[in-house]
Amino acid sequence: MKQPLIEITNLGMEFPSDDGKFKALDDINLTLCEEEFVCILGQSGSGKSTLLRIVTGLLEPTSGSIRFLKEEDPKRAIVFQNSNLLPWMNVIDNIALPLKIHGVNENEARQQAETWIERVGLDEFSNEWPQTISGGMQQRVAIARALIQQPELILLDEPFGALDAFTRDQMALELLKVWEEFHPTMLMVTHSISEAVLLADRIVVFSKRPGYIIHELEIPFPRPRTAELRDRTEFFDLVKNLRNLLTAS
Ligand SMILES: Nc1ncnc2c1ncn2[C@@H]1O[C@H](COP(=O)(O)OP(=O)(O)OP(=O)(O)O)[C@@H](O)[C@H]1O
Numbered sequence: 309m310k311q312p313l314i315e316i317t318n319l320g321m322e323f324p325s326d327d328g329k330f331k332a333l334d335d336i337n338l339t340l341c342e343e344e345f346v347c348i349l350g351q352s353g354s355g356k357s358t359l360l361r362i363v364t365g366l367l368e369p370t371s372g373s374i375r376f377l378k379e380e381d382p383k384r385a386i387v388f389q390n391s392n393l394l395p396w397m398n399v400i401d402n403i404a405l406p407l408k409i410h411g412v413n414e415n416e417a418r419q420q421a422e423t424w425i426e427r428v429g430l431d432e433f434s435n436e437w438p439q440t441i442s443g444g445m446q447q448r449v450a451i452a453r454a455l456i457q458q459p460e461l462i463l464l465d466e467p468f469g470a471l472d473a474f475t476r477d478q479m480a481l482e483l484l485k486v487w488e489e490f491h492p493t494m495l496m497v498t499h500s501i502s503e504a505v506l507l508a509d510r511i512v513v514f515s516k517r518p519g520y521i522i523h524e525l526e527i528p529f530p531r532p533r534t535a536e537l538r539d540r541t542e543f544f545d546l547v548k549n550l551r552n553l554l555t556a557s
């Protein structure tokens with residue numbers, strides 16, 4: 309039985325607005341377990357990014373609570389919709405930065421960064437500046453920069469949104485491999501239903517504004533999973549069910 313890592317209880321978020329208050333999230337109850345991969349699906353504006361920002365600690369909820377259940381708060385890494393790379397550092401230095409901040413020496417940090425550059429398929433671009441590579445490549449650098457920290461909890465907010473369909477597929481499979489290797493807890497927002505079904509142990513579906521959870525679904529496919537899973541009838545059926553749920557949300 310997996311251990312609970314984060315417990316979100318009756319969580320709500322209101323933002324000030326011109327005519328009083330605007331409710332973005334309403335009564336969210338969600339427990340994330342260690343090593344679990346949870347995907348959030350929901351229409352635009354349903355509060356998905358807001359919830360992720362609360363989990364990262366960037367934002368305080370206005371009601372309810374979020375509790376980390378281990379003695380120490382888990383080491384978190386975040387990949388946002390935009391890559392947020394440092395423009396004055398080349399690709400390899402951007403990836404190595406979190407290690408250097410944590411005191412890893414230059415050589416070791418570079419060596420590890422090189423491994424991750426290869427894993428995201430950018431080894432030819434290690435000396436380029438972020439501005440000179442494509443948006444999709446920038447996002448791959450951001451993903452490598454998060455993964456190099458081998459965090460216990462990885463938060464991903466539409467990390468593949470800027471990628472072309474082919475690269476997006478490759479990155480989803482790469483993320484699967486990463487999960488198999490390190491078993492980090494993952495909380496990922498995506499607009500791709502099939503990506504969520506391929507990756508997640510559990511999918512949480514948000515309602516329209518204000519976001520609350522209208523459905524939670526365990527994904528029954530065993531691990532390790534591979535690309536072939538996407539050709540199975542059971543896979544299509546789940547994608548279809550979820551699409552119907554989202555359309556009705
Ligand atoms: N800092 C803020 N101040 C005021 N309103 C905000 C703030 N952040 C988010 N909102 C509002 O809260 C709602 C939810 O926003 P959020 O970005 O969480 O949605 P989302 O589900 O991530 O949407 P998308 O799929 O388009 O990324 C939106 O209506 C947004 O305008």
Ligand SMILES: [Mg+2]
Pocket residue numbers: 356357358465
């Ligand atoms: Mg968002």
